[in-house]
Amino acid sequence: MEKKRRFALIGTGNRGTTMWGTDLLAGWAEHVEMVAIVDRNRLRAERARAMIGAEAPIYTELDPMLQAVRPDLVIVCTPDDSHDDIVVRSLESGADVITEKPMTTTVDKIRRIIEAEKRTGRRVDVSFNYRYAPTAARIKTLLDAGEIGRVTSVDFHWYLDTSHGADYFRRWHAYAKHSGSLFVHKATHHFDLLNWYLGSDPQAVTAFADLKMYGRKGPFRGSRCRHCAHMKECDFYFDLEADPFLGALYEEPSKLDGYFRDGCVFREDIDIPDTMVAAIRYGNGVHVSYSLNTFQPIEGHHIAFNGTGGRIELRQYESQPWEVPAQDTILVVRNFQKGAQAVERIAVPHASGGHYGGDDRMRNMIFKPGMSDPLAQRAGSRAGAVSVLCGIAALSSARAGTTVRLAELMPELLGEQLL
Numbered sequence: 001m002e003k004k005r006r007f008a009l010i011g012t013g014n015r016g017t018t019m020w021g022t023d024l025l026a027g028w029a030e031h032v033e034m035v036a037i038v039d040r041n042r043l044r045a046e047r048a049r050a051m052i053g054a055e056a057p058i059y060t061e062l063d064p065m066l067q068a069v070r071p072d073l074v075i076v077c078t079p080d081d082s083h084d085d086i087v088v089r090s091l092e093s094g095a096d097v098i099t100e101k102p103m104t105t106t107v108d109k110i111r112r113i114i115e116a117e118k119r120t121g122r123r124v125d126v127s128f129n130y131r132y133a134p135t136a137a138r139i140k141t142l143l144d145a146g147e148i149g150r151v152t153s154v155d156f157h158w159y160l161d162t163s164h165g166a167d168y169f170r171r172w173h174a175y176a177k178h179s180g181s182l183f184v185h186k187a188t189h190h191f192d193l194l195n196w197y198l199g200s201d202p203q204a205v206t207a208f209a210d211l212k213m214y215g216r217k218g219p220f221r222g223s224r225c226r227h228c229a230h231m232k233e234c235d236f237y238f239d240l241e242a243d244p245f246l247g248a249l250y251e252e253p254s255k256l257d258g259y260f261r262d263g264c265v266f267r268e269d270i271d272i273p274d275t276m277v278a279a280i281r282y283g284n285g286v287h288v289s290y291s292l293n294t295f296q297p298i299e300g301h302h303i304a305f306n307g308t309g310g311r312i313e314l315r316q317y318e319s320q321p322w323e324v325p326a327q328d329t330i331l332v333v334r335n336f337q338k339g340a341q342a343v344e345r346i347a348v349p350h351a352s353g354g355h356y357g358g359d360d361r362m363r364n365m366i367f368k369p370g371m372s373d374p375l376a377q378r379a380g381s382r383a384g385a386v387s388v389l390c391g392i393a394a395l396s397s398a399r400a401g402t403t404v405r406l407a408e409l410m411p412e413l414l415g416e417q418l419l
């Protein structure tokens, strides 16, 4: 009989409690057993444990848990800048690790993780669930089959709406020291998708980024939405109590650590951009034009692969003020063809579960024994590192007004790449 993997959950915010708590135990309990919960905030951990319906002991520090429980696997769901320390100490205790994205936030932290993984011989998985969405898998299959010849360039534009986009400006994500900026925190998903789709590493990045809506650009400000004097006039007013799940997990526990879930999006000290573009050149010569916007009336993305034989195009709808079918349509348009033959429309129904079924498929890949991986969807520390490095390069390019070559940031990972 298969031995269950004994895992410890670190960080019981929304992501830890749902994806790696309730949902993991609901669907994969024959493969895993939760043996400990760690969160600095004991009250949030207690709330999370009740929501998950687990009986695992709660710790507020990592090391005593590692020593007492000796889990086989540690799942890291804390803020991004704390991942490295937890990953390294867990590997050193003999556990494998799954870390939420981004793997980490700085070059030194990437080095620490990769060095510890090599030294301990344990494994780090990075939670790149977007690779597993059925539409992404279909696009990868089309590209690998050479349906549009050799890819020469990619147009990739990601839109966050005034709800989800604003959410990154309410709390720790809004500070580069905690999230690496959205070029790292959010775009790690997008850069990873590009790296995986193209089967190549980014070489050089030129980026621009500005703050145009949130932070000091706002018309007025408070500290948090609850009791704010501007709640009636503010379009970004967020009523935490209207969501019983978030209210229970964050409001009362905030009394222990002052971590408010509804921080003002117009706080003066917000230091990350909300509007970003990047031009990226890949090792295989592909050019990418990328953008990320955070206060749109729509949510979703547009991606187009331009090849020597045609073009693959997708507009994925996640939220918009009009009805769309519960499916994606991939357009494959071929050069020098006419009429119906020129375009193939491939419908991919949305799968249930988070990230259009990506979350479930990723958990299957990681936890079900004997899974094959023909599309190389399972992502480890190298994938985590390269996508973070691309974001670090983009932020540094935008700040310095220069082109940044990734090999200069981390030659040991990317080697000598010449343009």
Ligand SMILES: NC(=O)c1ccc[n+]([C@@H]2O[C@H](COP(=O)([O-])OP(=O)(O)OC[C@H]3O[C@@H](n4cnc5c(N)ncnc54)[C@H](O)[C@@H]3O)[C@@H](O)[C@H]2O)c1
Pocket: 010, 011, 012, 013, 014, 015, 016, 038, 039, 040, 041, 044, 060, 076, 077, 078, 079, 080, 082, 100, 101, 102, 127, 128, 129, 185
């Ligand atoms: N893959 C995805 O699609 C996806 C989606 C959402 C979030 N995430 C990632 O999941 C992680 C968590 O996100 P969240 O929204 O749940 O964050 P959160 O801020 O809501 O929760 C983080 C929790 O970690 C605890 N914590 C902080 N530092 C700690 C430490 N050193 N040791 C133990 N506990 C600590 C906090 O008290 C809090 O309860 C982030 O890295 C985020 O990028 C990934």
